[in-house]
Amino acid sequence: MRLLLMSDTHLPKRAKVLPDPLLAEIPHADVVFHAGDWVDTETLDLLEARCRRLVGVYGNNDGPDLRARLPEVAYAELAGVRFGVIHETGAAQGREQRCAARFPGLDVLVFGHSHIPWDTTAPTGLRLLNPGSPTDRRRQPHCTYMTATVADGLLTDVELHRLPPRALR
Template sequence: MRLLIMSDTHLPKRAKALPEPLLARVPHADVVLHAGDWVDTATLDLLERLSRRLIGVYGNNDGPGLRARLPEVAYADLGGLRFGVVHETGAAQGRERRCADRFPDLDVLVFGHSHIPWDTTADTGLRLLNPGSPTDRRRQPYCTYMTATATDGRLTDLELHRLPRK
């Protein structure tokens, strides 16, 4: 199962559209995961149209229209793994323990908010992934997103993709 993982698109505030390299991958992913801060409903509509399956949550910058259509936390079984998607996880210090305590039944937690790519594993085995942002790099050198494969209870081929600077 091919996964495309993104967060913090902030459209149209930070960019006018999703980057073409990211958009080109959407139809080829079995599942697209978006960890919130869409900002506009047009991006949600677009990804619903283009993707085979979309799992998304709302973030702190998402208004009533997005909150009415998206949950705060989403759960899915993908490729034999139990996934959760949430926008905010709090401060980086203590994140693994905090998330492992909050989500004890998950194998993988996808989150956003910081715009900082993150890939760590808690003592419990919970894998935490933040794809960064494809449109707003903030203090990072590149805008980013992730792809991975979930098969037979394993997450493989995880790749952080750097988008060209504009």
């Protein structure tokens, strides 16, 4: 099962539309995760229309319309792997221990907010993934998103994809 992970799209504030390379990944994904800060409902509508399955949450920049349609925390079990999605996890220091204590039943936690790609594993085995942002790199060298594969209770092939600057419109 192929996964596509994104967060912090901030449309149309940071870019006008999602980058073409990211949109091209959607038909190949069995499940798309979005870890919040959509900002506009049009992006949610687009992903709901194009994705086979969407697992998303609202972020701190999302208004009442998005909060009415999305949870603060979402859960999904895929091919024997237990996923959680949340926007904010707090400061980087102590993140693994804090998230492992808050989400003891998960195998993978997808999060956003910082726009900083993150891939670590807590001592408990909880894998923490932040795909960065495909539209707002902030102080990062590139805009990013992630893909991964899940099968037979294992998450594999986690890959961070860097978007070329010309991909943003």
